[in-house]
Amino acid sequence: MTAIMDRPLGGEPKPVHHGATINLKLKVWRQNGPTAQGHFDTIEATDIGEDASFLEMLDLVNEKLNNDGKEPITFDHDCREGICGTCSLMINGVAHGPERGTATCQLHMRKFHDGQEVTVEPWRATAFPIIKDLMVNRSAFDRIIEAGGYITVSAGSAPDANLIPIPKTVADASMDSAACIGCGACVAACPNGAANLFTSAKIAHLNLLPQGQSERYKRVEAMVDTMEQYFGSCTNHGECQEACPKSISIDNIALMNKDYMKAKFKNRRYLSR
Numbered sequence: 617m618t619a620i621m622d623r624p625l626g627g628e629p630k631p632v633h634h635g636a637t638i639n640l641k642l643k644v645w646r647q648n649g650p651t652a653q654g655h656f657d658t659i660e661a662t663d664i665g666e667d668a669s670f671l672e673m674l675d676l677v678n679e680k681l682n683n684d685g686k687e688p689i690t691f692d693h694d695c696r697e698g699i700c701g702t703c704s705l706m707i708n709g710v711a712h713g714p715e716r717g718t719a720t721c722q723l724h725m726r727k728f729h730d731g732q733e734v735t736v737e738p739w740r741a742t743a744f745p746i747i748k749d750l751m752v753n754r755s756a757f758d759r760i761i762e763a764g765g766y767i768t769v770s771a772g773s774a775p776d777a778n779l780i781p782i783p784k785t786v787a788d789a790s791m792d793s794a795a796c797i798g799c800g801a802c803v804a805a806c807p808n809g810a811a812n813l814f815t816s817a818k819i820a821h822l823n824l825l826p827q828g829q830s831e832r833y834k835r836v837e838a839m840v841d842t843m844e845q846y847f848g849s850c851t852n853h854g855e856c857q858e859a860c861p862k863s864i865s866i867d868n869i870a871l872m873n874k875d876y877m878k879a880k881f882k883n884r885r886y887l888s889r
């Protein structure tokens with residue numbers, strides 16, 4: 617159990633923890649803007665409770681930088697519960713750090729040891745330009761989602777739960793794909809900077825369900841074509857699946873490729889009518 621800061625009135629904030637503490641030497645990427653020259657800053661992170669999360673550790677470092685009149689490190693975060701996908705850090709060269717299946721916000725400092733040197737970088741991908749320090753612009757993902765459009769299902773009143781029977785295996789596969797939080801670790805880990813795992817997960821969670829059938833082939837063609845405008849090509853390295861904090865399977869990519877090929881025939885037929 618860790619309280620991040622005890623802030624007595626008028627006094628210096630102090631970290632509070634109820635367990636072992638560690639000291640780290642951080643090598644943090646600092647960059648003032650998308651076109652500025654970046655560099656690594658060496659920053660000491662001292663007296664960090666091992667129950668703190670990685671982002672809480674950065675909060676403490678930023679408090680100290682602020683108090684010393686220095687510029688704090690810019691990094692992205694929101695939910696801090698592994699849901700929103702904004703916490704995107706390359707930690708010692710690994711997307712989201714050393715614990716597989718965990719987003720940066722849920723990574724704890726007990727995964728590091730006292731005296732360790734820890735390198736912290738933003739995602740490195742052409743499609744994700746750096747905004748500042750560790751924060752990148754992932755709006756290329758939004759362009760793919762926009763291209764997917766909407767589904768033409770009558771919303772109406774609330775239907776009975778069993779009105780559209782869906783086999784459990786199909787519902788489970790769709791839910792597994794829907795677990796993608798859009799963090800971009802798959803792109804950052806891919807040697808080609810490809811977004812096939814993200815795009816395929818977003819396609820699969822609709823294409824697997826009956827409600828997603830009306831626009832199935834229109835959707836897959838538009839989303840894949842948009843993906844290819846921004847991201848590199850997939851050559852089946854599989855690094856994306858290893859880096860994914862939500863264990864999204866590359867089986868989704870196989871489904872996307874199959875649907876895309878079908879779409880190329882079906883959509884051409886519709887156009888020629």
Ligand code: SF4
Nearest residue numbers: 796797799800802860
């Ligand atoms: S597929 Fe995984 S790694 Fe890629 S954006 Fe979704 S959650 Fe993140």
Ligand code: FES
Nearest residue numbers: 696700701703721
């Ligand atoms: S801050 Fe939302 S997933 Fe990490």
